Amino acid sequence: MKAFSTLIDRLIYTRSRNEKRDLIAAYLRTAPDPDRGWALAAMTGALDFPAVKSAAIRKIIGERVDPVLFALSRDYVGDTAETVSLLWPTPDAAERVGSEPTLSETVTALAGMTRASVLRELPLLLDRLDANGRFALLKFATGAMRIGVSARMAKLAFAHAFDVSSDDVEEMWHALQPPYAELFAWAAGGEEKPDASALPVFRPFMLAVPLEEREIDLSQFAAEWKWDGIRVQLVHMGGETRLYSRGGDDITGAFPDVAADFSLPAVLDGELLVRGAHQGGEEGGAASFNALQQRLGRKQVSAAMLAEYPAFVRLYDILVDGAEDVRALPWTQRRARLEALMPRLPASRFDISALIEAADFSALATLRDNARDAAIEGLMLKLRDSPYVPGRRVGLWYKWKRDPLTADCVLMYAQRGSGKRSSFYSDYTFGCWTAPPEEGGEIVPVGKAYSGFTDEELKWLDSFVRKHTVQRFGPVREVEKTLVVEVAFDSIHDSKRHKSGLAMRFPRIARIRKDKPAAEADLVETLRRQIV
């Protein structure tokens, strides 16, 4: 456990991506099996211990530390795992049962815990570790490492450590289970490469780069709408169906309705959307992202949820057709294959993302500006000759997002962030007027934003909040209603979350309007008119 917790500690203090990669690679080369496989699983978020949840951890620490002192400490530190690791009372040497466990022993012990036994067994495990070890354990046990290492980086580091292709690693990844014995046997031990081609595994997505100021030639590029759902990969192979999100997470469990209707051998790429007139969607068409959110992040879905928010997939591309991998074919040929496949898919669950015809680039720009459908995020431009290649490559696919909507809002509350922002007031609630202030209007919350500002602006906002606090509620401060911020957002919908009855999609602080008096901020009514 020591080597792993030291690695985690050093990763936290390392800024450069290359140095992080080298640290992980050095660990993977030298750590023994199966420890290094478990470490890879921890860094890619592949470990799940159903009995070890933050509620159990809070209960355990609550039996050892005054709850008020714990809450104040947690608020200051900004991270439960770190707070617990620091507050854990170190037992006397005589009371300690057993020496420091290895990572494998730790994983085995955590996996064996039940909701009843965790309260007794987890403390014994924590007693055998130092503060760094406790931190590492609590981080991976609760599934959120947040150490500045993505699953992708961990896989790249693996490829780097053993000098193998990262696309190979990515492709076989979903065919393997922690602690990835076959993967290490192949990369580190020179054994045969695990064969994933006949298994329902994830294939890395092809991604788009922002178009920005470029103009492109429509004879070389095809245009289609960029739908505002979630990118999804549908896989049916060896009799099994899987749905993968863009990051390669298996989301089949959240969308059993889609999975049940996909049973022909293929791998398809599309946008997962929710059908219905709900909040903006035309009758039978795609509803806004807000509706889709009801279905996301669930391990199980109720029948009512399935009926009220039926999901469907708008297809973009085909990667595997029957037994044939078609990724190397040009887009035009893949598109023809996809179109040929459509009649064999139930129309209630699948349609094809239509191509957009435009005379020239400026006609296309007009189409983009006039698109009012809530489920449209902008345009996609795809090179007609391009193969399907993993990742983001300039010159092949471009995304051209619709300009955001904006509103001038008044800062109302601020809350300290977590992680890197634990000492900054970085989460902002802002509001708009119910009526003009001279007619007795008041400011009611319309949204919350955590991003959009620069580091300099964050420092300024933090200091504004500290100097203009009128009341504190735990970690939240209410501020004087004097600062206007320009909030950018992609769309706006009805919602019960805020008093104004509105909710924004992807709100961010676009500008701080020190020049604008609060009385001139927007009215709730003005925002309401932007619901489409």
Place this chain on the structure above:
Amino acid sequence: MAGTSWITSTPTGIHLPGPDVWVDPSQPAARSLITHGHADHARGGHGQVITTAETAAIMALRYGEAPDTQHAELRQEIPLGDGVSATFFPAGHVLGSAQILLQRAGERIVVTGDYKRRPDPTCLPFEPVPCDVLITEATFGLPVFTHPPILGEMARLLEARATHPNRCVLVGAYALGKAQRVIAELRRAGYNQPIYLHGALARMCALYEELGVSLGPLKLVEGHSREDLAGQIILSPPSALNDRWSRRLPDPITAMASGWMRVRQRAVQRNVELPLIISDHADWTELTNTIQELRPGEVWVTHGREEALVHWCRTRQIRARALDLAGYDDEDD
């Protein structure tokens, strides 16, 4: 209960209305008692200043010679008027730092100022002073703050230097107290090479030497090439760590000597690669042990994380309250 009529606390500081004397006021005052030389406690522009000889010398270095300074001898009672007296005792925080015992009609109030209980080769150790009211700091007043033994932190610093002969280790350390303590502890750990300084630390180090704290060979960074500085330990004020100044150094390993380094994200925020948990303040254990040792009738908490310490006192049947003093800034300590 003890002494509430002859002592008051205002956002500007602790005030004795009888003799009209302030303790560490944040605004210029006619008569002030100063616990120690850090700028947030010892400000310029006061009329009469009563403090230890060392703190007076530190203030003179920063603000110029004060027109009216009275040196307080340790453990000698100084009458202030209206029946109130002040007595200075060592606080163990930095050179010259003192706690101040205020007495009137048999009531005893101790203002700790900033203090610590651990040994420090650059200043006198804290002396516990029995009292009715303890006015304590709480900079590290949360149970997550327990400072590890300094020897281990020094070992990590020396190891970083030894394993990277082509880089330098740049240690951010507060100019008064922390810098000199880090140097003295390096010497105690057997490190006898020259230690390089940012210009802003030089005068204070020279004053420490003058006042009898020997720091060994010191050199200024200015005038030395990258090659000269490779493999060296360099000290700078924390503000210079990510400043343009540090670009002249050979690929520095950024370290910071501060009690805040106990919290990972605080180190990450400052781009620190080598966090050294070294503080001149009492940690949670020292704060609570001191209260238990002195058993005052009442505890007032001046600055820091007051809520937690006040809560802790109350759960132990000790009367406690937070004084809302403005202007004490301990971010770099």
